Amino acid sequence: MPRFARLFEAAADTLHAFYRAVSEANLDGLMDLWIDEEFVSYICPDGSHLHGLDQIRSGLAKQFELSRTAIEPLDIRVYDSLGTIVYAVAEAHRAAGENDVPEMVFSTYVMVHERGEWRIAHIHSSVMPAKAADQFATRLHRDQGPLH
Structure with a gap:
């Protein structure tokens, strides 16, 4: 496998992690x-904006x-260049132990290649509008865990 191809596969490993x-x-x-x-940022599905590593850590801890x-x-849609990859992902977020209908979310992950x-x-995550959520709900994998 060419080294260049493996470079982008490693970004998928970060997303799975x-x-x-x-x-x-x-x-x-x-x-x-x-x-x-310190320029990192996370816009959560609930709309809260976390800027910097300290705010992200405390927001995730909460x-x-x-x-x-x-x-x-x-x-998953992938947009890549040599030093940056952007993942645009339709996701189902489910609280542990709940079998209810999951919250359907659009998330964008920007990753950079560093060292x-x-x-x-x-x-950047946001809750899907109902029409889009209905379209993606047909793709849910029941009882298979988060990475299937």
Whole structure:
């Protein structure tokens, strides 16, 4: 496999590590995925804006206190260039232990290649409008875990 192809596959590993860390409520593991810069930002599905590593850490800690969440990617679009990858993902967010209808979310992940690794620089998530949520709900994988 050409080295260039593997470069972009490694970004997918970072995205999967993000999903795994969220489902395990692993705050330290999650924070290790972010680029070490204060310009990082995270717009959460509830609309709150977190800027900088300290705000992101405290916001995620509060979220994990409320509940653990499994994220199921339903549709992934990838836009890449040599040093940046953008994932546009339709996701189902489900609180751990709940079998109710999940919250359907559009998320955009911006990752940059830094010191040989892909790191998250920005996440923007928003709840899907009802019509879009209905379209993506047909893709839900029942009882298979967050990464299937």
